[in-house]
Amino acid sequence: MLTWLGYFERFGKNFLRGAGVTLELTAVGLAIGFVLGLLLALARCYGPKWLQQLAGGYIAVFRGTPLLVQLFIIYYGLPELGLTFSQNMAAYLALGLNSAAYQAEYLRGSINAIGSAQMQAGRSIGLSKWQTIGYVVLPQALRLALPSWSNEPISLLKTTAIVFLIAVQDLMAEGKRAATATFDFVGVYLAVAVVYLVMVFALDALLKFLERKTKIPGMDVETRR
Amino acid sequence: MDFGQFISYIASGTIYTVGVTLIALPSGLLIGTMLALLYVYGGKTAARVMNLYSTIFRGIPPIVLLFILFFAVSKGINLSAFWAGSLSLGMVSSAYQMEIVRGALLSVSGDQLMGARAVGLGRLQAIRYVVLPQAVRLAIPPWSNEAAIVIKDSSLVYALGVPEILRKAQLIGASSQRYLLAYLSAAVIYFLLVFATTKLLNMLEKKLAIPSNP
Amino acid sequence: MPKPILTIKNLTKTYGENVIFQHLDLTVNEGDTIVIIGPSGTGKSTLLRCVNLLTRPNDGQIWLDDMEITAKGTDEDQVRQHIGMVFQNFLLFNHLTALGNVKLGLTRVKKMSDEAATKKAMHELARVGLADRANHYPGQLSGGQQQRVGIARALAMDPRIMLFDEPTSALDPELIGEVLEVMRQLSLDGMTMLVVTHEMGFAREVADRIVFMEKGYIVEEGSPDEMFNHPKFPRTREFLWKITELYGKKEKDAE
Numbered sequence: 001m002l003t004w005l006g007y008f009e010r011f012g013k014n015f016l017r018g019a020g021v022t023l024e025l026t027a028v029g030l031a032i033g034f035v036l037g038l039l040l041a042l043a044r045c046y047g048p049k050w051l052q053q054l055a056g057g058y059i060a061v062f063r064g065t066p067l068l069v070q071l072f073i074i075y076y077g078l079p080e081l082g083l084t085f086s087q088n089m090a091a092y093l094a095l096g097l098n099s100a101a102y103q104a105e106y107l108r109g110s111i112n113a114i115g116s117a118q119m120q121a122g123r124s125i126g127l128s129k130w131q132t133i134g135y136v137v138l139p140q141a142l143r144l145a146l147p148s149w150s151n152e153p154i155s156l157l158k159t160t161a162i163v164f165l166i167a168v169q170d171l172m173a174e175g176k177r178a179a180t181a182t183f184d185f186v187g188v189y190l191a192v193a194v195v196y197l198v199m200v201f202a203l204d205a206l207l208k209f210l211e212r213k214t215k216i217p218g219m220d221v222e223t224r225r
Numbered sequence: 226m227d228f229g230q231f232i233s234y235i236a237s238g239t240i241y242t243v244g245v246t247l248i249a250l251p252s253g254l255l256i257g258t259m260l261a262l263l264y265v266y267g268g269k270t271a272a273r274v275m276n277l278y279s280t281i282f283r284g285i286p287p288i289v290l291l292f293i294l295f296f297a298v299s300k301g302i303n304l305s306a307f308w309a310g311s312l313s314l315g316m317v318s319s320a321y322q323m324e325i326v327r328g329a330l331l332s333v334s335g336d337q338l339m340g341a342r343a344v345g346l347g348r349l350q351a352i353r354y355v356v357l358p359q360a361v362r363l364a365i366p367p368w369s370n371e372a373a374i375v376i377k378d379s380s381l382v383y384a385l386g387v388p389e390i391l392r393k394a395q396l397i398g399a400s401s402q403r404y405l406l407a408y409l410s411a412a413v414i415y416f417l418l419v420f421a422t423t424k425l426l427n428m429l430e431k432k433l434a435i436p437s438n439p
Numbered sequence: 440m441p442k443p444i445l446t447i448k449n450l451t452k453t454y455g456e457n458v459i460f461q462h463l464d465l466t467v468n469e470g471d472t473i474v475i476i477g478p479s480g481t482g483k484s485t486l487l488r489c490v491n492l493l494t495r496p497n498d499g500q501i502w503l504d505d506m507e508i509t510a511k512g513t514d515e516d517q518v519r520q521h522i523g524m525v526f527q528n529f530l531l532f533n534h535l536t537a538l539g540n541v542k543l544g545l546t547r548v549k550k551m552s553d554e555a556a557t558k559k560a561m562h563e564l565a566r567v568g569l570a571d572r573a574n575h576y577p578g579q580l581s582g583g584q585q586q587r588v589g590i591a592r593a594l595a596m597d598p599r600i601m602l603f604d605e606p607t608s609a610l611d612p613e614l615i616g617e618v619l620e621v622m623r624q625l626s627l628d629g630m631t632m633l634v635v636t637h638e639m640g641f642a643r644e645v646a647d648r649i650v651f652m653e654k655g656y657i658v659e660e661g662s663p664d665e666m667f668n669h670p671k672f673p674r675t676r677e678f679l680w681k682i683t684e685l686y687g688k689k690e691k692d693a694e
Contacts, residue, residue: 022333063375064373064415064419064420065378065412065415065419066377066378066379066380066415068380068381068383069380069391069408069411069412069415070389070412072391072394072395072404072408073405073408073409073412076398076404076405076408077404077405077406077407077408077409078405079404080403080404081405096231104378138383156286157229157286158284158286158287159286161286161287161289162286162288162381163290165383165384169349172286172288174288175343178271183398185292185296186293186297186300188290188294189289189296192289193282193290193293196284196285196286197281197284197285198286200284201284206245222299228467233631234584235451235547253632256503293483314688317638336526336528336530337530337532337533338531339493339526340526340530340532341532341543342493342515342516342519343491343493343519343524343526343530343593344520344543344544344592344593344596345516345517345520345596346516346543346544346547347516347550350547350548354543354547355532355534359532359534395539435533435534435576435578435580436576436578436579437576437577437578438578438579
């Protein structure tokens, strides 16, 4: 029953290497997603009408279709338009573009919560619209968004597990290789699941710690699983 | 490759995608609801076990859990990839749906349960006639979100060889060398399915809403 | 010879180290309206919940008529049918209309036919002056109307005694009167009532006896005249003076 514990000894090194790639994918995806997500949120809240609709459309499309399809479009489809990416680059892009849609919603929620009152207050002392956004609204909105936003790194970490399907060498790819070598699919994937669980719990503890450090009570925005 | 063939491929894939969702979502709801009832009304030990179940299932990437369940199920009983994959996906979703139902039960329970008991209703009667009817309504919006996720996650059974829309798109892309068109078509189908489901559940929510003055 | 409906003997309730009340004795006779007053946090609401078996006392006995309801093996649901309870925050079933709220116990507990239950429920709604609101949902009713539905819901079960747990303290001042009026009428009709309230006007006018509770003990009990005009204990006088002052002010502010 517990033979799968032995796989840590046999494949431990490979799992660790794969886990490293998984964390890298998470970090890069999160970073791209944050920058693009922030731009989307600002476009959605403060842009001209057409830009608001464009950002809204982007968010709806990326949240309304599976990441796997987005990944395949980027990796297999875009080369037809002359845009060819390496496996890792395609994975970074898909994760980042997808995460941006979710992060934009978290940020939009908190920007709206800060509301027009703070905008008026900023304008009343002579700041321009974008100065007010930069110096008054965003500093508050980013801190306010943290509790709900902190779901995103964990969610993204779990989401990265599909990119082995375009042969990125992450933890799941190492798992698949080990499974094919042993023919014990259930056992190997159980071992892989444990590694994911450890990463998820560690990340969760880290985020909870950060959240406590910067806690602002009384704010909650819809969260993604 | 001609246009008619393209359409028929996409259509047959869509049917599988809908089928996977229609199996996974209700089976996840059934398991999730039973587990949630155990969690909320089953005493401390049950609550601990359910909490562990929820933490572990929700901590593992869906595709990893899907693989474990799929291969475990396939080992035990002889099921087609379609059924084994759909039921496994339902199990994956069950932990999330349990949390949705639990949240709804908890936000109704306390006071409403007491009000019902005070009238003389038994515990089960109170849950059946007072808590559940209200919990169902509260659960619709988050459940609608979960339904959308399950539709999207149904694409994961692609990796198990189920001929759903993504697999069909891959096949047709390979034969025509027009991957972009094939995958974009799949994306459109997914988007429409998610959109229609969300709209439908939104209408249901409005229809079931309890009248009140603003 | 007055017939006791509710008899409480030596009742004690604690939450861990926290003593809510102890060695409490109280008798409510048929047709009496007893009003319990006292500072908040002195166990008045917990006492009512003990009587309705919504929470279990740690020690002591409670009798309803001749039956000890705190005895082991008592069918709680059976007991609660005979004890009507009205809550501070109404606790109406939000997914049911006023009529549905009153009917639920009749159809599901008393197993009455739908037709008979509707008839009975309409009668009770008429009694609290809400026959015309029967098909409204709680969310469409004012607080005072919701509380009157709560009273009708409890009355429909034909209880031996009605318990009121601060029935007006969640209401806006202008809505308190309609609820108190329903309660006053009930008392006149001979219903046995045990009421926890801060409404001193109601206590003075309607109560047969007033019980002053503080820190888990009954300090003093007596007729309204005795309590308001000749209290035996300085604490009673002090409390009554304070609360009349406080609520009197509130009423003025509301005007």
